[in-house]
Amino acid sequence: MENLEKTFTVSIFTENTIGMLNRITIIFTRRHLNIDSITASETEVKNVHRYTIVLRTTKEQIDKVVGQIEKLIDVLKAFVHEDKDVVHQEIALYKIRTSNLSNADVEQVIRENYAKVLSVDTQFIVIEKTGHKSETQALFDKLKPFGVLEFARSGRVAVTKPMKELSTYLKELELNKQL
């Protein structure tokens, strides 16, 4: 079981310092692990940043990697979750020719996939679709026959299902320091 490759979401909370992204990613590089997607942004706590990294590997390997990440001085906390333990989402943008919009099939595809038209130009339109990777990929496959000029998909953003808040962890960290 431990040696089965699965998709894991790693959530890392860090101080807002220069070079954090590099510090984190070299831990994966050193172990020859390929990152599928990565996103970073400030959290609900000012100056605390969250990195969400998705990759396929084994439970044993990812636990060790998270152990190394937690050792980084500016990392507050790192978690690893399987897909079932996170609510996650990605966003994808598709650019297609405006002339194609008159094709009824395109309209049908947009409707059926709950996508929306984000921007309309005389030459192209931009369609937006949020969802899991499989969903944004499915829309891409359906639009492809009509010609997709450009396609971009974000990394995964995820929140965890357990109710504990980040601020609780931060308080615990402060308490540990005083012991």
Place this chain on the structure above:
Amino acid sequence: MTTTSLVKEELKTKMVKTQTMTGSEAVIQCLLQEEVETIFGYPGGAIMPIYDALYDYLDQVNHILTRHEQGAIHAAQGFARTSKKVGVVFATSGPGATNLITGLADAMIDSTPLVCITGQVASPLLGTDAFQETDVIGISMPVTKWNCQVTKAKNIVETLAKAFFIAQSGRPGPVVVDITKDAQFELVDFHYKKCKTIRSYQPKPQLNLEQVKAAAELLNKAKKPMLIVGQGVMLSGAEKALLEFAKKTGVPVASTLLGLGVFPGNHEQFVGMVGMHGNYAPNVKTNECDVLMTVGMRFDDRVTGDVSKYARQAKIIHVELDAAEINKIIKADVPVWADAKEALEALITLVEPKKHDAWLNEFKEAKAKENQVLLENRAKDFPEQMTMDEVLSLLSDLTKGEAIVVTDVGQHQMMAAQFYEYNQTKSNVTSGGLGTMGFALPAAMGAKMANPKKQVVAVIGDGGFQMTLQELGTIMQNNIGVKIIILNNGFLGMVRQWQQLFFEKRYSFTEIQSPDFVALANSYKIKGQKVNQRTELKSALEELLNSDSAYLLEVKVAKEDNVFPMVPTGASVSEVRLQ
């Protein structure tokens, strides 16, 4: 109060008040606040302002000019590992900083506290490929515990305070602080405050009593317990607790390479070193014991051999400070995530007094057999020539196992580990994890600087010596009384041994010629002699040890001697070979 301590007190009181000074002077003041007495370094363009500030403080801090930045950092490592202090290094930008990388990697893997201050080009030039500009932060990131670039003088003090705290707390390690030249010139209000906590960094876990109890229960039930101790014991200052724990439990105590010295080598419960070139008994018994307790060690591959055949029969207790080390290589039945000293002290109260005489005797019998086989084989293979083991045994006898022995990497290193009886903690300095040839000479200088009254002996091979021999210049200029023994076999011996055993004696680029080492030493005003005959060895070693200044002794040893015992790569520890 002595005059110096009066001056120090006065200085401290003065420092409470805020003073305006340059960033460079603030750097030096920070070092004084951290009670740094010795800096190893090499000047250059981007660190010149700091060197200029240093010039005003030479009555309070000592700076050793090495001949290469690698020499500086290895010296700082030797200094830190034989004292309770942080090793401090100065280097300039670009090549000065990149020359530190090997030492940083070495200090990182062997958990040595260092603060390395590198000069950097002025901040407007960052990223412009300016003269001697290099991305020091990027390059050193994987080989430092922490690093930080400072571009404003106002951040120097806080960053250095943090650097010293991080380097020496928790599992120690090297820190790099890269300071741009404009920050060194800029004025700053100096007010030093020692760093004591960092929100995102927990250096020491709270002792978990449940884990300790579980460990004690296992030990109390054990029939054949075995203990392996590592450098972590030394880093946490747990030597006394270890001795008491060992006496109470009667457990045989083995050591890793870096653990040598944390438990007295002449103690009746000491059973030798584990690992690839460790002793026979502790390797074989690893796969026979019922409880294997390890303290402050990380199951390096050179220790475990084939992990799938490592101590499978035993319940494993792993006492370790670094959470990432627990279950990294070997799964612990009872992990004790704790400082070694705290864990051992708690365990002492919970373990039952025991004797394991019969079990201990098995180790002793195996040791006797090992000695016999090794001696007989050497006598047979090398009836005339001297071998490394006899030099080290004699050195051990003559110094009563109380010298600080600094070794390089290779056959001589393993021979020293096997045949020098390390009776004192912090007396064994070697490049363990990284295996850095060229480490010993500069590291021995640092060890001598930290322990001017102790005998410091660098044992080096002819290959490794030629990697950093320029440091003879540093020894000369600063009168550093290190004793140097070169065990010259005319080969890169360890690689040659592997070529003999695993590559059909195809000696590809392992034969190495050397200069006249004694003449070389003499040219640096260092005394020395060369010994070819066994009959001359003792008096030569005595002359080396009795010399009140640096001394170089070259000993011609058998060319094709091999280090045994040996656990071949990929084999199990129980398959350790005696020949």
